[in-house]
Amino acid sequence: MINMPISQQQLDLWLADLNLIADISSCKATLLTWSAVDELSCLLYSDAVVENEIQAILTQLSGRKVINANSTTASPAFTADRYIKDHAAQNTTILDKRVSLSEPISQSPPLEVSQHCTFLSPSQLSTLVGKAELITDTQLHPAWCTCTPVGSVIFISLSWPSETNFGFLCFYHNDPQGIDGKTFQLAKLVGESIQRQLADILRQYNVAESLNRGTPNHIDVIDLQSFIDSFDEHIWMKNTDGIYTLCNRSVEQAWAKSRSEIIGRTDVELFGADAADIYLEGDRFAIESGTPIIVAECLEGAEPKQHLWLETLKLPTFNATGDFAGVIGMTRNISKHKAVEDQLTLATNVFKHSFEGVVVTDRHGNITDVNGAYFEITGYTREELLGQNSRILSSGRHDKTFFDTLWNTLLINGKWNGEIWNRRKNGAIFPQNISISTIYDEVGDIRYFVAVFADISAQKQNEAQLTHLAYFDPLTQLPNRMKFMMQLKQEVRRAKQLNLQLATVMIDVDLFKHINDSFGHSIGDEMLVELAKRLRSQVEQQDVLSRIGGDEFVVLITDINSGEEATLATNQLRQVFDQPFIVSTGDHLRLTASMGVSLYPNDGQDADTLLRNADAAMYCAKNDGRNNYAFYTESLTQLSLEHLKLQSALYGAIEQNALYLMYQPKLDLVTRKTVGFEALLRWHDPLLGLISPAVFIPIAEKVGLIHDIGLWVLETACRQGMRWLRDGKYFGRIAVNVAGQQLQRSSFVDDVKRVLAETGLPAKHLELEVTESVMMQNPEVAIRDLKRLGDLGIELSVDDFGTGYSSLNYLKKLPIHKLKIDQSFVRDIPFDTNNTAIAKAVIALGHALKLDIVAEGVETQEQADFLLQNHCDQAQGYLFSRPQLPQDLDKFLS
Numbered sequence: 106m107i108n109m110p111i112s113q114q115q116l117d118l119w120l121a122d123l124n125l126i127a128d129i130s131s132c133k134a135t136l137l138t139w140s141a142v143d144e145l146s147c148l149l150y151s152d153a154v155v156e157n158e159i160q161a162i163l164t165q166l167s168g169r170k171v172i173n174a175n176s177t178t179a180s181p182a183f184t185a186d187r188y189i190k191d192h193a194a195q196n197t198t199i200l201d202k203r204v205s206l207s208e209p210i211s212q213s214p215p216l217e218v219s220q221h222c223t224f225l226s227p228s229q230l231s232t233l234v235g236k237a238e239l240i241t242d243t244q245l246h247p248a249w250c251t252c253t254p255v256g257s258v259i260f261i262s263l264s265w266p267s268e269t270n271f272g273f274l275c276f277y278h279n280d281p282q283g284i285d286g287k288t289f290q291l292a293k294l295v296g297e298s299i300q301r302q303l304a305d306i307l308r309q310y311n312v313a314e315s316l317n318r319g320t321p322n323h324i325d326v327i328d329l330q331s332f333i334d335s336f337d338e339h340i341w342m343k344n345t346d347g348i349y350t351l352c353n354r355s356v357e358q359a360w361a362k363s364r365s366e367i368i369g370r371t372d373v374e375l376f377g378a379d380a381a382d383i384y385l386e387g388d389r390f391a392i393e394s395g396t397p398i399i400v401a402e403c404l405e406g407a408e409p410k411q412h413l414w415l416e417t418l419k420l421p422t423f424n425a426t427g428d429f430a431g432v433i434g435m436t437r438n439i440s441k442h443k444a445v446e447d448q449l450t451l452a453t454n455v456f457k458h459s460f461e462g463v464v465v466t467d468r469h470g471n472i473t474d475v476n477g478a479y480f481e482i483t484g485y486t487r488e489e490l491l492g493q494n495s496r497i498l499s500s501g502r503h504d505k506t507f508f509d510t511l512w513n514t515l516l517i518n519g520k521w522n523g524e525i526w527n528r529r530k531n532g533a534i535f536p537q538n539i540s541i542s543t544i545y546d547e548v549g550d551i552r553y554f555v556a557v558f559a560d561i562s563a564q565k566q567n568e569a570q571l572t573h574l575a576y577f578d579p580l581t582q583l584p585n586r587m588k589f590m591m592q593l594k595q596e597v598r599r600a601k602q603l604n605l606q607l608a609t610v611m612i613d614v615d616l617f618k619h620i621n622d623s624f625g626h627s628i629g630d631e632m633l634v635e636l637a638k639r640l641r642s643q644v645e646q647q648d649v650l651s652r653i654g655g656d657e658f659v660v661l662i663t664d665i666n667s668g669e670e671a672t673l674a675t676n677q678l679r680q681v682f683d684q685p686f687i688v689s690t691g692d693h694l695r696l697t698a699s700m701g702v703s704l705y706p707n708d709g710q711d712a713d714t715l716l717r718n719a720d721a722a723m724y725c726a727k728n729d730g731r732n733n734y735a736f737y738t739e740s741l742t743q744l745s746l747e748h749l750k751l752q753s754a755l756y757g758a759i760e761q762n763a764l765y766l767m768y769q770p771k772l773d774l775v776t777r778k779t780v781g782f783e784a785l786l787r788w789h790d791p792l793l794g795l796i797s798p799a800v801f802i803p804i805a806e807k808v809g810l811i812h813d814i815g816l817w818v819l820e821t822a823c824r825q826g827m828r829w830l831r832d833g834k835y836f837g838r839i840a841v842n843v844a845g846q847q848l849q850r851s852s853f854v855d856d857v858k859r860v861l862a863e864t865g866l867p868a869k870h871l872e873l874e875v876t877e878s879v880m881m882q883n884p885e886v887a888i889r890d891l892k893r894l895g896d897l898g899i900e901l902s903v904d905d906f907g908t909g910y911s912s913l914n915y916l917k918k919l920p921i922h923k924l925k926i927d928q929s930f931v932r933d934i935p936f937d938t939n940n941t942a943i944a945k946a947v948i949a950l951g952h953a954l955k956l957d958i959v960a961e962g963v964e965t966q967e968q969a970d971f972l973l974q975n976h977c978d979q980a981q982g983y984l985f986s987r988p989q990l991p992q993d994l995d996k997f998l999s
């Protein structure tokens with residue numbers, strides 16, 4: 106601030122100038138000044154000026170409330186606003202030149218020193234009055250159109266030499282075009298004159314100040330050299346001709362010249378013309394401004410960090426009579442300061458441009474600074490945040506303990522890192538990864554906290570998606586096995602605590618593979634999605650439904666009180682299969698499922714056991730003919746363990762030659778002659794021993810090995826038949842058992858043809874035994890395929906007849922030749938009246954359909970006699986022969 110008294114005499118002169126121009130140009134004039142509190146007021150005005158005109162101009166130029174509009178006297182001490190203007194640095198070895206205008210000390214109050222502004226040459230100084238504008242018609246000017254009653258106006262800005270604003274010189278007329286270019290020229294002349302007088306006022310003030318200090322005594326003068334030599338700073342003085350008259354030891358060292366080489370010389374002589382120009386320009390500015398200035402210069406080193414930054418204070422000095430006596434210079438090394446400043450700039454830029462949000466709070470958590478990223482992320486403006494407590498962002502997601510731990514860690518360790526959910530201005534909560542550091546003061550007290558955070562919403566979303574993928578089935582969106590197990594474990598814990606019961610229901614869709622094979626996987630997927638939907642609709646909200654495998658679902662029923670309730674719930678689940686599934690092809694497809702139920706706590710105390718036991722029960726249901734459900738019993742555990750062992754052993758059985766065939770003769774009951782042999786598969790595992798096909802065939806079907814095994818049996822049996830044929834042994838037909846899955850395979854007929862072709866066995870020596878239930882599973886397909894096989898010359902028999910449900914309608918359509926009465930009906934005949942009746946009925950039925958009847962499992966003569974008496978055609982059983990290896994069958998071969 107410049108706080109300078111202006112004499113009444115000076116004000117009178119300026120007023121005279123104003124009146125003169127006003128008279129000559131028939132206009133009105135006013136001189137406006139800025140006050141210490143940044144308010145524009147009227148200092149002087151010419152005759153005929155009216156108050157509301159000044160008011161309008163003041164309002165226009167200051168754009169704010171004005172004071173003292175009609176004052177005609179100078180304020181004894183007024184100040185001017187700061188005016189800062191930047192000029193680009195000149196491209197010389199002196200990289201940066203700045204002039205800081207330190208103003209002289211006034212009487213009262215003291216002036217503020219070090220107002221920084223850009224260095225200006227004397228010629229540039231005159232441009233301070235160049236901020237002049239002539240507006241010939243205020244009504245046509247967008248900024249001035251409201252400034253009635255002023256019609257035309259000239260305004261010229263005035264400054265102190267330090268570029269500190271002084272005020273405005275205004276000439277105006279009430280009419281548009283009332284002011285012309287000539288008045289503008291005159292006005293600028295008056296402006297320049299006032300500008301020069303302002304510089305004189307400042308200079309005179311300085312001289313008066315110096316005189317006030319008194320004359321230096323003799324001792325001061327003689328000790329001057331010693332005095333200045335004691336400074337590390339370079340101190341020198343040049344006279345009015347620019348000749349060095351004084352320098353200290355630091356100058357001699359820095360310039361590598363002795364005092365005698367410096368004193369009496371000019372800058373041109375010492376440093377050459379180019380450098381001298383720059384130095385003298387600074388001197389001139391100090392001289393013309395009459396105030397101290399600071400020039401910063403950089404002496405370039407090889408690398409930026411070797412640059413030497415110097416700052417020279419240039420003070421114009423005056424003798425006792427107030428005449429200019431020369432310039433004193435004091436230079437100090439500001440490289441360290443500059444480095445700190447650079448670091449500060451760098452830190453500021455990092456703060457400003459960081460992608461991470463940065464917030465600085467005081468030790469009470471009140472926000473003192475935020476960077477751009479911070480308010481972009483939070484949605485608040487800087488103004489809204491400053492002074493607020495950082496709690497403003499609190500989402501309410503974290504409890505008191507969380508924040509207690511955070512603050513304790515901060516206080517003890519000085520830093521904390523973690524994830525916090527905060528709330529944006531728009532209310533949305535978002536996760537952030539945040540690092541908070543404590544900043545201490547010199548005595549170790551907490552001064553600030555600085556928090557740097559990244560918005561990790563996107564990362565969280567990705568994580569959530571990955572978690573969803575890890576825990577949910579993408580097709581049905583149901584929890585997967587992993588998620589189900591977690592929930593089951595949790596529910597078991599809860600059930601333990603609250604003494605509750607649970608039911609785990611394993612659901613396996615029967616023969617779902619055929620849907621995929623026959624209709625394609627996308628139809629299969631459609632059905633699974635629909636099935637998931639139907640199952641969901643049957644379970645209670647608190648129950649858990651999960652898809653744990655391709656066609657396997659599991660339901661956890663949490664609220665049951667007894668096994669009966671579990672039965673009810675399971676039956677309800679079964680209802681979802683009642684309706685056909687209408688797929689996108691328009692087909693109405695039906696599904697059935699086998700279900701197994703295990704109960705907590707009876708069937709297992711933990712999640713793994715419960716699931717395993719539900720699985721075992723489900724297999725039991727499956728083995729019982731599918732489309733069924735079973736509850737777990739303890740014996741199932743042992744069974745499923747054995748199944749598992751067998752299952753893995755079965756995979757290597759073919760390669761290890763552990764499979765072989767035995768043959769059981771079939772005899773004509775009348776002639777007792779051999780009519781054929783049934784090939785019966787045997788598996789002797791080196792570790793598990795002899796395993797019955799009744800046990801391992803269903804396992805082979807379950808694990809998908811039945812096709813390979815079935816083909817192996819067919820090939821082996823056909824080769825045996827060929828061997829007998831080659832040996833000239835008559836054997837009738839070799840009967841091979843066909844599993845349900847084999848027959849359902851679309852390539853089955855072609856496989857049989859290929860085996861016959863490869864082995865060379867004529868079809869007339871082959872018989873295929875298909876169980877009644879397999880034929881009835883898909884009678885249309887069975888009729889089609891069996892017919893093709895029959896057409897080849899192969900005989901077909903219905904195995905285990907009587908054990909399943911045969912539709913007579915289909916039976917008569919099937920291209921079959923024989924019915925085999927199941928051994929369960931042969932047992933105990935003729936003594937068991939039921940079996941006797943059934944056996945008779947089957948024989949009658951078969952004969953009615955023109956089929957041969959074979960009784961299996963004939964063990965006694967009574968059975969054989971009964972069958973013969975009742976016209977059964979053929980028989981096989983232990984009575985005649987057990988299944989034998991081929992080499993032991995010679996007596997049955999003719």
Ligand SMILES: Nc1nc2c(ncn2[C@@H]2O[C@H](COP(=O)(O)O[C@H]3[C@@H](O)[C@H](n4cnc5c(=O)[nH]c(N)nc54)O[C@@H]3COP(=O)(O)O)[C@@H](O)[C@H]2O)c(=O)[nH]1
Binds near residue numbers: 874904964
């Ligand atoms: N898909 C295939 N199934 C096959 C194959 N080989 C056998 N099997 C089926 O396994 C079941 C058990 O067979 P197995 O243990 O061989 O038992 C058969 C005979 O050994 C037995 N049998 C014969 N006579 C008597 C007797 O007088 N008493 C008595 N208790 N058992 C006797 O009966 C079974 C004959 O079965 P069947 O096929 O119904 O004629 C069985 O279901 C076989 O079908 C194969 O390669 N593939």
